Amino acid sequence: xxxxxxxxxxxxxxxxxxxxxxxxxxxxxxxxxxxxxxxxxxxxxxxxxxxxxxxxxxxxxxxxxxxxxxxxxxxxxxxxxxxxxxxxxxxxxxxxxxxxxxxxxxxxxxxxxxxx
Amino acid sequence: xxxxxxxxxxxxxxxxxxxxxxxxxxxxxxxxxxxxxxxxxxxxxxxxxxxxxxxxxxxxxxxxxxxxxxxxxxxxxxxxxxxxxxxxxxxxxxxxxxxxxxxxxxxxxxx
Numbered sequence: 479x480x481x482x483x484x485x486x487x488x489x490x491x492x493x494x495x496x497x498x499x500x501x502x503x504x505x506x507x508x509x510x511x512x513x514x515x516x517x518x519x520x521x522x523x524x525x526x527x528x529x530x531x532x533x534x535x536x537x538x539x540x541x542x543x544x545x546x547x548x549x550x551x552x553x554x555x556x557x558x559x560x561x562x563x564x565x566x567x568x569x570x571x572x573x574x575x576x577x578x579x580x581x582x583x584x585x586x587x588x589x590x591x592x593x594x
Numbered sequence: 595x596x597x598x599x600x601x602x603x604x605x606x607x608x609x610x611x612x613x614x615x616x617x618x619x620x621x622x623x624x625x626x627x628x629x630x631x632x633x634x635x636x637x638x639x640x641x642x643x644x645x646x647x648x649x650x651x652x653x654x655x656x657x658x659x660x661x662x663x664x665x666x667x668x669x670x671x672x673x674x675x676x677x678x679x680x681x682x683x684x685x686x687x688x689x690x691x692x693x694x695x696x697x698x699x700x701x702x703x704x705x
Contacts, residue, residue: 518602518697519697520682520695520696520697520698521638521682521684521693521695522695523692523693526692536692566635568637568638581626581686582628582640582643583628583640583684583693584640585637585638585639586637587636587637588635588636588637590635
């Protein structure tokens with residue numbers, strides 16, 4: 479079984495709809511992240527959470543919100559989707575700590591979101 | 595604005611050759627450096643991490659770090675067609691585990 483899972487894997491929706499992307503992990507990591515990837519722009523951080531009570535905005539948080547329901551679950555919501563939110567979305571996890579292998583991030587399989 | 599720069603490519607090399615991928619970063623206090631491989635439509639997969647100046651080897655892969663020049667590279671020896679992918683450089687700065695990613699270099703290994 480995959481250590482980091484994302485649902486749904488693909489989603490097509492319409493402008494103005496509310497969408498939730500879910501991420502679950504069995505790695506036991508404290509830290510979880512949401513990224514989006516657009517062609518030619520690499521991965522950009524949307525939100526990150528260092529534990530259940532800690533939520534932080536990344537570089538492109540406008541139009542997004544998150545919920546950390548448990549150590550293993552981190553959800554990303556688009557309250558009112560717009561076409562320029564069409565992208566590939568990745569969840570990632572890492573251990574607490576900032577040295578050695580503890581700061582390696584592990585990625586889920588991604589969700590391809592299309593907003594029409 | 596902390597930046598990580600990579601040549602977008604494509605870098606085309608023949609099978610069996612050495613592929614050299616380069617990355618520069620702007621934040622001098624960066625502490626951790628990562629290379630991820632990403633196949634089209636798939637998630638990034640960690641290839642190498644490096645934390646100290648010098649070379650780090652793992653099989654056919656060698657990561658090289660020069661903090662004075664703010665430069666990190668990845669060498670792939672005996673390149674195979676299965677190495678054809680986009681390679682993402684990522685840098686962690688400061689005390690928080692936030693990574694800054696480059697846009698990636700697309701590598702094409704042709705038979």
